Amino acid sequence: MKAKPFAITLDVGSSLLNKTGSWRTERPVYLDRIPPCNNACPAGENIQHWLYLAEEGRYEDAWRQIMEDNPFPAVMGRVCYMPCEKACNRGQLDESVGINSVERFLGDQALMYQWKVEPAPDTGKKVMIVGSGPGGLSAAYHLRRFGHQVTIFEADAKPGGLIRYGIPKYRMPREKLNGEIRRIEEMGVEIRCNTRIDDILEARDQGGFDALVLALGAPSPRSATIPQEGEEVVVLNALDVLREVELEEPTAMRGHVVVQGGGNTAMDVARSAVRLGCPAVTVLVRRDRSDMTAHPMEIHEAIEEGIEIKPLRVIQKIDGKTLTLEKNLIGADSRPMATGELEIMEADVVVQAMGQVVEEELLSQLPGLEIREGVVMIDRHMMSGAVGVFCLGDMIPSARTVTVAIGQGKKTARNVDAWLAGTDYEAAPKHEVAGFEMLNTWYYTDAPRTVRPMLDLMRRQSGFAEVVGNLNEENAKFEARRCLSCGNCFECDNCYGICPDNAITKLGPGKRFEFKYDYCKGCGMCAAECPCGAIRMEPEEI
Amino acid sequence: MSFQQVKFYQTGTLTVGNRLLDEALRTVQATMDRSNSLDSGHRACQGCGEALGARYALDAAMRATNNQLIATNATGCLEVFTTPYPESAWRLPWMHSLFGNAPAVATGIAAAMRVKGREDVRVVAQGGDGGTTDIGFGCLSGMFERNDDVLYICYDNQAYMNTGVQRSSATPGAARTATTQPLGEEPGADFDKGKSLPLIAMAHDIPYVATASVDRLHDLEAKVEKAMSLHGARYIQVFVPCPLGWGSKPSDTIKVARLAVESGLWPLFEAEHGEVVSVTEIRRQVPISDYLKLQRRFAHVLRNEGQLARIQAIADANIRRFGLIKGREV
Numbered sequence: 001m002k003a004k005p006f007a008i009t010l011d012v013g014s015s016l017l018n019k020t021g022s023w024r025t026e027r028p029v030y031l032d033r034i035p036p037c038n039n040a041c042p043a044g045e046n047i048q049h050w051l052y053l054a055e056e057g058r059y060e061d062a063w064r065q066i067m068e069d070n071p072f073p074a075v076m077g078r079v080c081y082m083p084c085e086k087a088c089n090r091g092q093l094d095e096s097v098g099i100n101s102v103e104r105f106l107g108d109q110a111l112m113y114q115w116k117v118e119p120a121p122d123t124g125k126k127v128m129i130v131g132s133g134p135g136g137l138s139a140a141y142h143l144r145r146f147g148h149q150v151t152i153f154e155a156d157a158k159p160g161g162l163i164r165y166g167i168p169k170y171r172m173p174r175e176k177l178n179g180e181i182r183r184i185e186e187m188g189v190e191i192r193c194n195t196r197i198d199d200i201l202e203a204r205d206q207g208g209f210d211a212l213v214l215a216l217g218a219p220s221p222r223s224a225t226i227p228q229e230g231e232e233v234v235v236l237n238a239l240d241v242l243r244e245v246e247l248e249e250p251t252a253m254r255g256h257v258v259v260q261g262g263g264n265t266a267m268d269v270a271r272s273a274v275r276l277g278c279p280a281v282t283v284l285v286r287r288d289r290s291d292m293t294a295h296p297m298e299i300h301e302a303i304e305e306g307i308e309i310k311p312l313r314v315i316q317k318i319d320g321k322t323l324t325l326e327k328n329l330i331g332a333d334s335r336p337m338a339t340g341e342l343e344i345m346e347a348d349v350v351v352q353a354m355g356q357v358v359e360e361e362l363l364s365q366l367p368g369l370e371i372r373e374g375v376v377m378i379d380r381h382m383m384s385g386a387v388g389v390f391c392l393g394d395m396i397p398s399a400r401t402v403t404v405a406i407g408q409g410k411k412t413a414r415n416v417d418a419w420l421a422g423t424d425y426e427a428a429p430k431h432e433v434a435g436f437e438m439l440n441t442w443y444y445t446d447a448p449r450t451v452r453p454m455l456d457l458m459r460r461q462s463g464f465a466e467v468v469g470n471l472n473e474e475n476a477k478f479e480a481r482r483c484l485s486c487g488n489c490f491e492c493d494n495c496y497g498i499c500p501d502n503a504i505t506k507l508g509p510g511k512r513f514e515f516k517y518d519y520c521k522g523c524g525m526c527a528a529e530c531p532c533g534a535i536r537m538e539p540e541e542i
Numbered sequence: 543m544s545f546q547q548v549k550f551y552q553t554g555t556l557t558v559g560n561r562l563l564d565e566a567l568r569t570v571q572a573t574m575d576r577s578n579s580l581d582s583g584h585r586a587c588q589g590c591g592e593a594l595g596a597r598y599a600l601d602a603a604m605r606a607t608n609n610q611l612i613a614t615n616a617t618g619c620l621e622v623f624t625t626p627y628p629e630s631a632w633r634l635p636w637m638h639s640l641f642g643n644a645p646a647v648a649t650g651i652a653a654a655m656r657v658k659g660r661e662d663v664r665v666v667a668q669g670g671d672g673g674t675t676d677i678g679f680g681c682l683s684g685m686f687e688r689n690d691d692v693l694y695i696c697y698d699n700q701a702y703m704n705t706g707v708q709r710s711s712a713t714p715g716a717a718r719t720a721t722t723q724p725l726g727e728e729p730g731a732d733f734d735k736g737k738s739l740p741l742i743a744m745a746h747d748i749p750y751v752a753t754a755s756v757d758r759l760h761d762l763e764a765k766v767e768k769a770m771s772l773h774g775a776r777y778i779q780v781f782v783p784c785p786l787g788w789g790s791k792p793s794d795t796i797k798v799a800r801l802a803v804e805s806g807l808w809p810l811f812e813a814e815h816g817e818v819v820s821v822t823e824i825r826r827q828v829p830i831s832d833y834l835k836l837q838r839r840f841a842h843v844l845r846n847e848g849q850l851a852r853i854q855a856i857a858d859a860n861i862r863r864f865g866l867i868k869g870r871e872v
Binding site: 008010011012013014015016017018019020023055056442443444445481490491492493494496497498499500501502503506508509516518519521522523524525527528529531537 | 556557558559560561562568569571572574578580581582583584585586588589590591593594597624627628629630631759785791792793794795796797800
């Protein structure tokens with residue numbers, strides 16, 4: 001034994017012998033919470049993750065992340081009503097992240113560089129889809145990615161459903177829509193246009209299909225028959241009008257156009273009428289302004305374009321060129337009630353945009369399928385009462401937006417895939433939502449002065465779709481970088497740096513961190529100083 | 543000061559690291575191979591600001607000197623919780639002698655290195671506020687006056703924590719300590735006592751004096767790096783909250799330090815040869831009550847209008863004197 005110095009009896013040791021982890025009453029744990037944007041997205045996009053990739057300029061990777069959930073980023077970046085941006089926590093700090101504008105940028109990049117998605121190896125299963133609207137196309141895309149053979153039957157001359165025949169060009173340029181549909185076809189999805197199916201089950205059996213997905217939409221207009229004297233006023237249906245606009249056929253819209261309805265379709269018709277040169281456009285809404293189902297942004301832009309919106313009005317009768325309107329009142333149960341008070345308005349055209357219901361005649365052939373209040377009832381696996389018949393989109397109870405239909409397409413595809421394999425699809429449980437109060441926003445800086453004007457300019461541009469150009473590489477990156485990464489570690493190194501006990505191991509780029517519970521005393525500084533709320537203190541079991 | 547340009551909207555440079563920043567612009571603490579000069583297993587309380595400040599400062603000094611660094615330590619918490627015989631939490635040559643002589647021991651080591659021709663080996667001395675402003679003050683003033691080639695770092699937690707929270711000459715007015723109880727007309731520590739050692743150090747006309755805080759890592763590391771780029775006597779006083787002595791939550795250590803800076807009570811500045819050359823501006827000014835209410839040592843102040851006004855006046859004076867908010871200089 002080596003002689004020790006005078007009066008020294010112990011060998012020197014490191015403090016590492018002292019496991020201070022035994023002091024702990026609470027332990028920090030890393031977790032992933034679902035960011036509010038992802039939580040709000042009807043298409044189930046992992047928005048935060050694709051923003052994360054876009055932050056580094058990895059645009060193709062970011063686009064591929066969107067394509068995991070949504071085959072239409074260029075469409076979505078134009079027509080989505082952006083529930084994500086409404087939910088964005090950054091909105092409570094300054095302004096929400098321009099998610100939609102980045103998505104549009106990525107979608108357009110993909111079309112420009114012709115990025116492709118490869119299907120999985122062939123499974124040998126064949127799926128028949130009726131209807132090529134956003135829901136049908138989304139289901140087809142996801143089923144094809146699973147490796148199934150997919151054939152879509154479309155009654156119209158071109159695919160796209162209401163994206164094409166319901167959303168005017170000023171909101172959705174057709175070359176972008178065509179590009180994204182073409183990409184799905186190039187994956188091997190067959191779309192048979194001009195093919196109306198009159199006997200659904202026979203078509204399925206003849207074609208040897210293993211599964212059937214119906215995405216028929218709700219094509220039958222809900223209309224109110226208005227007593228009319230004379231033929232001076234033309235009464236039209238909104239979907240017919242929008243179809244004529246799309247096909248560039250002459251429409252009967254002229255003079256003073258009165259649109260009946262408070263939804264997005266009513267706004268589309270009214271705004272199209274303005275673009276067709278109609279000198280006066282009025283929208284009559286049965287409910288109150290605040291109860292209109294149209295997106296606030298659409299209402300705002302419509303008013304900007306000179307459209308008059310009259311809430312709480314119903315057309316009673318048409319006499320010559322004169323409409324008689326009855327005023328409504330909001331009753332105690334917040335439903336509109338007739339007051340009997342009348343007023344008069346001159347008009348040339350009335351367009352009814354009061355919603356649509358499914359085509360019952362076609363569906364009545366399917367045994368077991370139940371239609372209630374104009375829509376088809378489905379179970380939680382998207383299957384109707386008819387065994388093996390899956391339904392989605394506007395034909396089932398839903399919010400009836402393109403984004404919702406795309407999300408249902410994915411969900412349907414997953415369920416069909418499971419059903420073909422003889423199992424049931426079960427979605428993974430959702431994480432808890434990362435609320436604003438879980439963030440430490442001190443660490444998020446304001447923009448440096450050189451960036452702010454660029455962002456402002458860009459935001460103005462993205463607000464007026466198609467009127468002004470897209471984001472460019474630089475400001476798309478900056479906008480993506482405004483993401484707070486709510487609830488998910490973005491490797492800022494804060495926990496690793498501020499631990500007074502050096503009790504965190506940094507595992508390296510992309511691999512995040514690990515607690516050394518042997519030494520962690522449970523002070524909770526890491527959880528308090530985590531900017532994005534990705535650490536939680538949990539009681540220690542003693 | 544080597545402040546980096548804020549380049550990214552997301553987190554700028556306020557977090558410890560930032561995956562979007564160049565490797566070279568991230569902090570020492572963000573690197574996987576930081577020296578961890580003060581390692582795990584030390585016996586500091588939960589959420590100890592001093593343990594954190596010491597690792598921040600010494601890791602930065604280690605990088606600046608290419609790991610050729612020797613440290614001395616005055617008696618105090620830092621010495622006691624790191625080196626209970628026979629264990630040591632230090633991962634660099636480290637020496638403790640007495641409460642009051644850390645600057646003198648450091649001077650001796652620097653002289654020995656000079657004699658041995660080891661110009662590459664640098665010396666850091668460290669101590670708490672008690673060992674620095676009271677007990678070791680004579681040795682420290684001598685080290686300054688001789689301009690010995692030592693960086694002295696004071697970890698200021700505003701009282702003698704190791705022995706049970708007694709008042710030091712760095713204890714702020716109104717604070718409760720074991721020896722300044724919140725009793726009588728003027729509860730807590732007296733306002734007209736105590737001293738500012740950074741200003742005294744500046745009066746010695748030494749090459750570099752700075753104040754830092756554990757909540758501002760980039761700022762702190764930049765100051766240590768700057769200090770190590772210079773020779774002669776240098777002094778940095780780091781603000782390190784003490785959950786035990788201040789009665790704050792261990793998880794609030796960084797927050798308490800941040801609010802001290804943001805309220806103006808702890809001005810961050812650098813001085814060269816007795817002249818202030820830069821200040822770190824307040825980012826989002828807060829009233830002093832935001833800072834005080836997190837600490838039980840100031841609990842009585844929140845009910846005492848006179849003391850509140852007096853502390854706010856100190857913060858306001860700092861803001862004017864050092865120009866902590868643009869446009870509010872004297």
